[in-house]
Each structure stands twice: as C-alpha cells, then as structure tokens.
Amino acid sequence: MRTIGEGNEGKDAPRGRTDRKGAQTMGAGVISDEPRRTERQGIPVWWKDVPGPFWGAMIFRVGQADEPLSMRGITHLVEHLSLFPLGHRDFEYNGFVDDVRCVLHAVGERDEVLDFLRLTAVSLGDLPLDRLELERRVLRNESSGPDDVYTRLRGHRFGAAGYGLPNYVELGLRWLGAEQVGHWARTRFTRENVVLWMTGEPPEDLGIELPAGERIPPPAPDEIVMQYPAFLAEGTGGVMLTATARRSTALRVLSGIAGERLHDALRRERGMAYAPSGGYTTLDADTALVTLASDCQDADAEVVLGELWGIVDALRTDGATQEELDRDRRAVERMMAEPEAGRGELDTRASNELLGHEQLTMEEWMAELQALSPADIAAAAQELASTAMLLGPESSSAPAGGFCPYATREPAPVEGRRHLQRGRPAGQADVVTIGDRGITYAPAEGSPLTIEWERCAAAEHRPDGGSLVLNAREGTWMVISSLDFIDGEVLLADARARVQQVQIPSADADVALAVEREAAWRLEEPRQLGGELARLARVLEQSEQILELLEGRHEGAYGLFALTERRIVWMAPEAFLDIPLVEVLEVKLPRIRLVDGPMEVVAKGGTLPFEIRPMKRARELAGRIEQRAG
Numbered sequence: 001m002r003t004i005g006e007g008n009e010g011k012d013a014p015r016g017r018t019d020r021k022g023a024q025t026m027g028a029g030v031i032s033d034e035p036r037r038t039e040r041q042g043i044p045v046w047w048k049d050v051p052g053p054f055w056g057a058m059i060f061r062v063g064q065a066d067e068p069l070s071m072r073g074i075t076h077l078v079e080h081l082s083l084f085p086l087g088h089r090d091f092e093y094n095g096f097v098d099d100v101r102c103v104l105h106a107v108g109e110r111d112e113v114l115d116f117l118r119l120t121a122v123s124l125g126d127l128p129l130d131r132l133e134l135e136r137r138v139l140r141n142e143s144s145g146p147d148d149v150y151t152r153l154r155g156h157r158f159g160a161a162g163y164g165l166p167n168y169v170e171l172g173l174r175w176l177g178a179e180q181v182g183h184w185a186r187t188r189f190t191r192e193n194v195v196l197w198m199t200g201e202p203p204e205d206l207g208i209e210l211p212a213g214e215r216i217p218p219p220a221p222d223e224i225v226m227q228y229p230a231f232l233a234e235g236t237g238g239v240m241l242t243a244t245a246r247r248s249t250a251l252r253v254l255s256g257i258a259g260e261r262l263h264d265a266l267r268r269e270r271g272m273a274y275a276p277s278g279g280y281t282t283l284d285a286d287t288a289l290v291t292l293a294s295d296c297q298d299a300d301a302e303v304v305l306g307e308l309w310g311i312v313d314a315l316r317t318d319g320a321t322q323e324e325l326d327r328d329r330r331a332v333e334r335m336m337a338e339p340e341a342g343r344g345e346l347d348t349r350a351s352n353e354l355l356g357h358e359q360l361t362m363e364e365w366m367a368e369l370q371a372l373s374p375a376d377i378a379a380a381a382q383e384l385a386s387t388a389m390l391l392g393p394e395s396s397s398a399p400a401g402g403f404c405p406y407a408t409r410e411p412a413p414v415e416g417r418r419h420l421q422r423g424r425p426a427g428q429a430d431v432v433t434i435g436d437r438g439i440t441y442a443p444a445e446g447s448p449l450t451i452e453w454e455r456c457a458a459a460e461h462r463p464d465g466g467s468l469v470l471n472a473r474e475g476t477w478m479v480i481s482s483l484d485f486i487d488g489e490v491l492l493a494d495a496r497a498r499v500q501q502v503q504i505p506s507a508d509a510d511v512a513l514a515v516e517r518e519a520a521w522r523l524e525e526p527r528q529l530g531g532e533l534a535r536l537a538r539v540l541e542q543s544e545q546i547l548e549l550l551e552g553r554h555e556g557a558y559g560l561f562a563l564t565e566r567r568i569v570w571m572a573p574e575a576f577l578d579i580p581l582v583e584v585l586e587v588k589l590p591r592i593r594l595v596d597g598p599m600e601v602v603a604k605g606g607t608l609p610f611e612i613r614p615m616k617r618a619r620e621l622a623g624r625i626e627q628r629a630g
Contacts, residue, residue, distance in 0.1 A: 554575070
C-alpha cells in the first residue's frame, strides 16, 4: 500500500485549545472522493472538501533522519521557534517532527487556519532566535531519550544516524546556536521543500512567503547489521521483531494479519500477554519498517519467541487465509466511511509527494486489496523474514530458524602513534593508537575497539579537564582521557583536531565550562568522575551557582556530591538524587571524629548518609547546607 495513514500523529501538546482529538486523527484513513492537487505561488496544495472544521497543514521534507547525531534536535528547535510568536489563539494548532517530516497544522475556522499558515511561514523566515536558549531548555525537559524497545531496536538496526536516531538523546539541544539553527531553517524550510494540504479549496493567493531552495530527498535506510535474521538478548519484559522491506499493499496487510495471529496465540489461547501487536511504518519512498511485538514475563519469553517466529514461518510458507484477506478488506471499507478518513488521505498524498512515492487513486488501491492472494502474502513474509531482527529478554535464546547473533562491522585496528597507559609496565598497559584512518583502544585484557574518523557520529567534550567521548556510527563509544596515557595531552589534541566537525560540548557550553572550572579546583582527580560531571552540567540551570563539589559514597556507590545555592545533587553511575535545600531539616556529623562515620542529611523524605572525601571538609559543608536550608 502507498501509505494511507501510517502513524503520522504528533507528540506535542496542542496550543490554543487543549483537545488532542484532531492531532490524533491525522493520518487515520481514507474516504472515496479523490483529493485534488493544485499549486499556489509555486507551492503544491492537496485539498478536498471534508465535513467539519477546516484543517490545514504545512509539511516540510525534513526530519530526525536528516540530522547528524551532533545536531540531533535541530528540526525540533525550528518547529518550536516557528510556533512561539503565534501565542494564544482561539483555535487549535501544533507541530511535530518525525523521521522525514516537520508538520505544522491547525484546525478551526477557514480564515483562522489560512492565517495560521501565513503567519507560520513569516515566523520561519524570521525565527525568534533571541528565545533560542529558553527553547533549548524547554525541549531538554521534554526529551527524556529512548524509553522503549522499539527505539532501541531502531538504534541496533540503523546505528547512530538516520532512522536510528530516535534511540539517541537530542545532543544538539546542548549547544546549537543562532547560526546553526538559522542556516537549517533557511535551507530546509523552503518553497521547493514543502507541500500543503487542507480540507477545502485553497484561495488563489495563499500569501505564504518562503525562501527558494530545493527538494531534499529522504535519506535511504542504511543498516549496520552484518547478517540477517539476527537475534539479540537484551532487557526484560517482552519480545519484538523488526524487519525492513519494500513498501507494498501485501506487506501492510501482512503486518496486520501477523499481529492478529500473535494476539490470538498469546492472549486468547495462552494468556501469556496483554497486548501483542503488529505495526507498519513507512521510512523513505520505497521502504517500510514492520514490527511484531508482545509483552510477556521473562520466564515465558522462550515460548513467546517461538510463537512469534512460528507465525512468520507459517505465513511465508502458506500465506494468509482468504478469510483473513477478506476481513482486512472489510476493515478498510469501514475505515473509509469515517469522517476523519479524508484528512488521513490528504496527509498521505502530501507526504507521498514529498517522499517521491507513487500516488494511488482509491480505485487502484481497492483493486490491489481485492487482487491480493495467499501467495502475495507469503512472498511479503519471505521478504520480511530475510531482514528480521528479533529481540528477547536478556535470559532468552533465539528460536529455531537459522538466527545469527547480532553483530555489526568491526573495523580493523589502525596504525599510527601509540600511547601507553600511565603507570603500567609495557606488557600490561592499555594502548591507544591514533592514525589517519581512526583510533584504536586496545586494553591489556579484552578485545580492541576501533572508531574510524569517517564513522564518528559525535565527539563530546567532557567537563572534567581533559577527556573526549567518541560516538561511532555503529553505536559504540570510547572515552579518551589525557590523564590516562603517556603524552595524553598530545593524544587528546590530535583526536580533537580530527573530529572538529562533530565535536560538541557535553552540555551547554557556559554551564559545562563552569562545571569544568569547579571540578579542576575542588576535585583531586576529576577524570574519575567524568560521566557524573557531564550529567551535572546537563542538570544545572543557567544561573545556578556551584558552592561545593566533592567525591564520596552513598549506599556503597562511588559518585559526585554537589552543593548549589538551591539544592544538593548526588550522582553515581546508576543513581541520581536531587534534594532541594528548602526540604533539608538538619545535617548530622559523626559524634567522635569525622572519620568514624558518614555525614547524614536529614530531609523531609528521610535520612541520607554520605561518606564525603575528604571527610575533613564535612563540617564546613554541613554548615553551608544548614545555613541555606529551609
């Protein structure tokens, strides 16, 4: 099928009215009257008369998959900045960014929506860049990073670029400035790179002024997995299969039928799951991503994995039944009668034009559905199986079916200048080798890791006085610290010079610099807490002043203790505490000598012990906390 409503719902909360129903129904389906295409001032517009309030949308061919990892979040920034000047309105409007699109849409009276489109175009041409710092903070609070198995599997399949980026935090929100954001808006949000749709005939003069540019094709899916079908054991609580294949009516129908069979097998028959499902998402003009997933207890995972793969195997051998095909077609016919379906078809037509995908009339699409045979579904299932990646809980193993362990390309070690680990004999020391092709970290025990410069997706400067985190396209990473290796300053300078195009601060540049200065002054070995210092820089507010930084332990974990004028922050590799000073009741010190026990912070939520190092600073620290406590 040529994308009739395939998951284009936005995630932002609407501005103006608070009802989300409209945004949720974008892309819901189709109705029988064919949309019409016209052009206004050189901009393509798809339209049809649809009952109900007037809808309009402006879709730009730019999304997350276009962004380099070091700039991830820049399209999201432009979307937010473009809508900010509109303020409160009597109608609902919003925007969202997905893999390959940025969509700005509104629903209300016809004149209101047309005015929204005009004003948004004006805003895109003159973004309120004086608000950039505030908007970056708003979006960092909104973005929590990957939180589900679907985004993790995208990262495993596509790596730290393109369609794998949903698995990675929006690093660009840490540092992007007016120059980068303004250039992105001028070159991507152009007249040649937009298509509009609306639920009524457009006026002769839209009044939409956008800069000239060029149509940007969507990035092709670039997968990093060595061999399919692949199996990966990771996490807990469920299983999932993903696969890429050619977009087609047969593949879309297959995903729905496989999801129904999975639901029947795991919920109705075995009672092992609550919500088994199948999904179909378009990527570029020619490729779709299919998912089959189910929640389950880890103890049931082997059975669930077997059922899931058994369904795929049966479909590629025998195809679907005629009853299943008929039921799918009847569901489409019912969907076509829904009032929201017209908006879904308009959204699909506009998106297909941007992606360069073939447009089907309703008659052609229904003819394809009518002509589908069990053999067509079997062929689609065979294609799906050939690129399948299956994930189960950490304790599970792959079902029978010729699965390969998940693996990505491993570059050969590089040749070049060698840097030995400080303080270790030559034969027992870690070694870093840096050369023209890349950098190799070879531990004294274990396998070497190589990152090639051309495959370095981002390089993060950490606020610990001398280290760099290199993030590879394949999702691997390494930390290079100048303090760990002989001639480490030379090593770090060489590495930074080779990754200048993708180097970013690990947090806001000014906050990171402040943390780096405080760490160099207050900590004996800041490099040991490099990860915690980087996280602290992301947590602190712009004007928040650091009063103390100390290392220590809490509940056995080694970490970083920070005191600001507002709060106490504790960070360890797997722990985070944020204690507002207004909630602190008192601080207790050991009664005999300061070395005899921990400092205890008594707050409204309970008593928290901290073994501060050096402990001789505990009395002064306790006094500073109590002086500012509530």
